[in-house]
Amino acid sequence: MGAMIFRPEFKTRAGKKVSFGANYTHNTTAKRRAGLTKAGRPRALAGAPVAPVRRFRFWTSPWxxxxxxxxxxxxxxxxxxxxxxxxxxxxxxxxxxxxxxxWVVGEVAHWSVKTRQIRGGGQVAHASDGLPPAVRIPADSVNYGNNGR
Structure with missing residues (x-):
């Protein structure tokens, strides 16, 4: 049997269709096509307003x-x-x-992850209805190995 092949969409045992976006792959080409950075975050569009950077003011800081x-x-x-x-x-x-x-920082991190998992993170919107619409690129297909399918 060959290497495990990444599938952007698959069905769970319950029959629900689940989709993972390009940001779950290690394929930087797919991320670039999807308009994401290498880390999987949305790329800032050219000319889009950038959030103002707040300078760190030591004299008014808790430090x-x-x-x-x-x-x-x-x-x-x-x-x-x-x-x-x-x-x-x-x-x-x-x-x-x-x-x-x-200990406090660890607990905050643990429970913030747990609440995000319970809420469903950012995947809820498109996990149920398939991949978001995108421009079809001919080379952007998943090649399954010939494993007796």
């Missing part, structure tokens, strides 16, 4: 607040407990805070 809080907390711990215990307390607080932040 400055976090850095100031850390500096003030470290100074307080250093003053209250001395150099050895204060440094240990600060290191412990940083470690616990880092672990908690990583």
């Amino acid at each position: 400055l607040f976090a850095a100031n809080t850390l500096a003030l907390g470290g100074a307080y711990l250093y003053e209250r407990f001395g150099p050895v215990l204060g440094s240990f307390a600060l290191a412990s607080a940083l470690y616990v805070g880092y672990k908690a932040a990583r």
Whole structure:
């Protein structure tokens, strides 16, 4: 049996027709024909308005607040407990805070993926009614190997 061949449309066991767009392939030619980038995202059309880039303003960012809080907390711990215990307390607080932040970010990522899966992602509109209409290109066909079909 030959290599597994990519099929843009297939039927599930329940008989529902499912279609995958070009962005699910690793075929950059098919993506280009579909007007997508290599990563599978829609290509910005020439002359289309581009979203304005918002500059990162450090002085109004939460990073400055976090850095100031850390500096003030470290100074307080250093003053209250001395150099050895204060440094240990600060290191412990940083470690616990880092672990908690990583856990929160992981949970947010996990549940955002789960909710997107439940909603159906961006595939709901055209997954049920086949591929979106496109210009027919003669070379744009799927060649099935001769595997006894």
